[in-house]
Amino acid sequence: MIRKLYFILIIVIIISCKKDEEVETPILVDKEYVGDIVNPPISELESFLNENYTIIRGSITLSKYDSLPNLGYFTNVKEVDGSIILSQLPIISLSGFDNIEKVSGNFQLYSLLIKNLDELSNLQILSGVLELSDLPLTDLSGLNGVQALKSIMLRNIEVESLNELHPDLTISSSISIIKNTKLKSIDIFKNVSKLNGDLIIRGNDSLSILDDFASLNEIKGSFWLSENPGIVSLSSFNNLSKIGKNLQISLFNGATFQGFNSLSEIGGLLVIRDNELITTLDGFEAIKTIGGDLTIMNNPLITTLSGFNGLESIGQMFNIVQNAGLFSLEGFNQQVNFIRGINIESNLSLENYCSISDYILQQGNGGYPYQVHSNLYNPQYVDYLDGNCAMQ
Numbered sequence: 001m002i003r004k005l006y007f008i009l010i011i012v013i014i015i016s017c018k019k020d021e022e023v024e025t026p027i028l029v030d031k032e033y034v035g036d037i038v039n040p041p042i043s044e045l046e047s048f049l050n051e052n053y054t055i056i057r058g059s060i061t062l063s064k065y066d067s068l069p070n071l072g073y074f075t076n077v078k079e080v081d082g083s084i085i086l087s088q089l090p091i092i093s094l095s096g097f098d099n100i101e102k103v104s105g106n107f108q109l110y111s112l113l114i115k116n117l118d119e120l121s122n123l124q125i126l127s128g129v130l131e132l133s134d135l136p137l138t139d140l141s142g143l144n145g146v147q148a149l150k151s152i153m154l155r156n157i158e159v160e161s162l163n164e165l166h167p168d169l170t171i172s173s174s175i176s177i178i179k180n181t182k183l184k185s186i187d188i189f190k191n192v193s194k195l196n197g198d199l200i201i202r203g204n205d206s207l208s209i210l211d212d213f214a215s216l217n218e219i220k221g222s223f224w225l226s227e228n229p230g231i232v233s234l235s236s237f238n239n240l241s242k243i244g245k246n247l248q249i250s251l252f253n254g255a256t257f258q259g260f261n262s263l264s265e266i267g268g269l270l271v272i273r274d275n276e277l278i279t280t281l282d283g284f285e286a287i288k289t290i291g292g293d294l295t296i297m298n299n300p301l302i303t304t305l306s307g308f309n310g311l312e313s314i315g316q317m318f319n320i321v322q323n324a325g326l327f328s329l330e331g332f333n334q335q336v337n338f339i340r341g342i343n344i345e346s347n348l349s350l351e352n353y354c355s356i357s358d359y360i361l362q363q364g365n366g367g368y369p370y371q372v373h374s375n376l377y378n379p380q381y382v383d384y385l386d387g388n389c390a391m392q
Contacts, residue, residue, distance in 0.1 A: 030054045036082065039063060045073040052076050059083040059105060071096030080104065083128060087111055094119040094142075101125070110134055117142030129173075132157050140164045148172070151197060155179055160206075162188045173197035174221065177204060185209035189216070197221040198245075204228050210236040220244040222268065227251045234259025234283070243267065246292065250274045257283030257307070266290045269316075273297040281307030281331070288312045295319040299326075305355070306331030313338035317369070320344045327376075328352035328390075334359070341369030350375040351391035353384075360384045 033048065036058040040048075049072070059082030062068070068089050074096045083105030084097075089112055098119045106128035116139035123143065129151040130143070137157040141164040151174040154162075160182050169188055174197030177186060183204050190212040198221035201210070208230035216237065222245040225231070232254040238261055246268040249257070252275045260283050269292040272281070278299050284307045293316040296305070303325050311333045318339050320326070326347045332355040339359065344350070353372075360370070365381040372378045377391035 030078075032057055034058065036061065039065075042068070049073040049075070055079045055081065057081045059085070061085045062089060063087045065089055075099065078102070083108065085110075098122065103127070106131065108133075115139065121145065129153065131155075151175070153178070154183075156181075158182050160184050162186060171195065174199070176200040177202075177207075179203040180207075181205045183207050185211070186213075187211045189213055192216055194218045195220060198223070200224045201228060201231075202226045205230075207231060210234075213237055214239060216240055217262075218242045218244075222246040222248070224248045225250075225252065229253050238262060241265070245269075246271070248273075251276075253277050255279050257281060260284055260286070262286055264288050266292075268292040269295065271295045271297070272299060275299045276301070278302060281305060284308055285310050289315075291315040293317045293319055295321070296323060297321040298323065300324040302326055303349075304328045304330045309333050311336055315340060317341045317343055320347060320350075322346045323350075324348055326350050329355040332356060339368075341371075343369070343371045344375060345371065346374045348376060351377040352389070353377070353379055354389040357384050357389040 031051065031053050032055045033053040034057040037056065038061045054076050056077060056079070060080060068091060070091055071094060076099065078099050079102045080100065081104045084103055085106070085108045087110035092113045094114060094117060099122060100120070101122050102125040103123065104127050107126055108129065108131040111134045113136065115136050120142040122145070124145045126146045126149055130149050131153040133153065133155040135157050137159055140159055140162065144164060144166055147166045147168060148170045150172055152171055153176040155176070155178040157180055159180065161184060165188050167188065168191055170191045171189065174195060175189065176198065177183070178200060181204070184206050186207065187209060193215045194217065199219050202224055203226070207228045210231060213236040217239045218241065223243050226248065231252065234254065234257060237259050240260065241262045242265045243263070244267045247266050248269070248271040250271070250273045255277055256279070263284070264286045265288065270290050273295065279301045281302060287308065288310055289312060294314050297319065300323065302323055309331055313336065318341065327349040329352060334355050336359055342356070360381065361384055379389060383389070
C-alpha cells in the first residue's frame with residue numbers, strides 16, 4: 001500500500017512539474033544590437049542570426065554581394081532604429097524581413113529582382129523616406145500597413161497603380177514619381193494638403209490620372225511636371241495656392257494650363273517650355289508674384305501672353321524665347337510694378353510689345369537689363385518714346 005501511495009505521489013509530482021513548465025515557458029526577451037550593419041562578411045551575418053537580436057539600434061546597408069541567397073539573417077528583427085538600404089543584391093524576395101514592424105529611418109531599395117513586397121506586411125511604422133528604384137515591382141500591397149511617410153520616391157518600377165498602398169497615406173515632405181512606364185494613375189494622396197519638400201511627376205509614359213491632389217494647397221519646395229504624355233488636365237491642382245521654390249511645366253500635352261486657378265505666389269522660377277500643344281497661357285490669372293525668372297520658351301502655338309494679367313512682380317528676368325507663333329505680348333499685366341530685367345529673343349512672329357510699353361518708359365533708358373533681338377520686330381527705348389511699341 002505504501003509503495004502504491006509512493007508511486008501515485010511521484011506521478012502527481014511529475015504532472016505538477018509539467019504543468020509548471022508549461023505555465024512558465026520563457027518568452028523571448030528583446031535583444032538589442034547597437035551599431036550599423038554595413039556590408040559585413042556572411043560569417044558575421046550568421047553570427048548575428050545566432051544571437052537572436054530583435055532590435056537594431058542602427059542601420060542596415062547591404063550592397064553588391066555576389067552570393068547572398070536571402071535575408072534570413074534578420075528573421076528575428078522587429079525594429080530597426082535607423083535605415084534599411086539594399087542595392088544590387090542577388091535576392092528575389094525580402095524573405096527575412098517578415099517580422100519587421102518599425103523602421104525609424106529610410107527604407108531604400110535599388111536594383112533588385114523583387115516583384116512584390118509581401119514580406120513587409122507587418123511593417124506599420126516607416127518614419128523616413130520610402131524609395132523604390134529600378135525594380136521589377138508589380139505589387140505594392142505589402143506596404144499597406146504604413147499610413148504615414150516623410151517622403152516617397154518611385155522610380156522605374158512596373159506598378160500600374162498606387163492604390164495598393166494605404167488608402168489614407170499621408171506624406172509630409174516630398175513626392176517623386178519618375179519614369180514608371182506602366183503607371184496609369186496616381187490616386188492615393190487625397191490627404192496631402194501641404195508638402196514641405198518637392199512634388200515631381202516626370203517621365204511616366206502611361207500616366208493619365210492625377211485625381212487625388214485636390215487637397216493640396218501648398219508646396220514649400222518645387223513642382224516639376226514633365227514628360228507625362230497622357231496628362232492633359234491640371235484640374236487636380238485647383239486648390240494649390242503657393243509654391244515656395246520653382247514651378248516647371250514642360251512637354252505637357254494639354255491645350256491650356258487651366259487648373260492653377262488658385263495659384264498666387266511662386267517663390268522661385270516659373271518655367272513653361274517645350275509644350276507643343278499649348279495654345280494659350282490661360283490658367284495663371286491668379287499669380288501675383290514670381291520670386292525668380294519667368295521663362296516662356298518654345299511653346300509654338302501660343303499667340304499672346306493672355307493668362308498673366310494679374311502678375312505684379314518678377315524677381316529676376318522675364319524671358320520670352322523661341323515661341324514661333326507669338327505675335328503679341330497682349331495679356332501681360334500693364335501695371336506690373338517690378339521686373340529685374342527683360343530678355344525677348346527668337347520669337348519669329350512677335351511684332352507687338354505694347355503691353356510692356358508703360359513699364360519700359362517708367363524704368364528709363366538703361367535703367368535695367370533690356371535685351372530684345374531676333375524677333376520679327378525689336379523695339380528699343382527710343383521706339384517706345386515715339387509710341388512705336390508695335391510694328392507699323
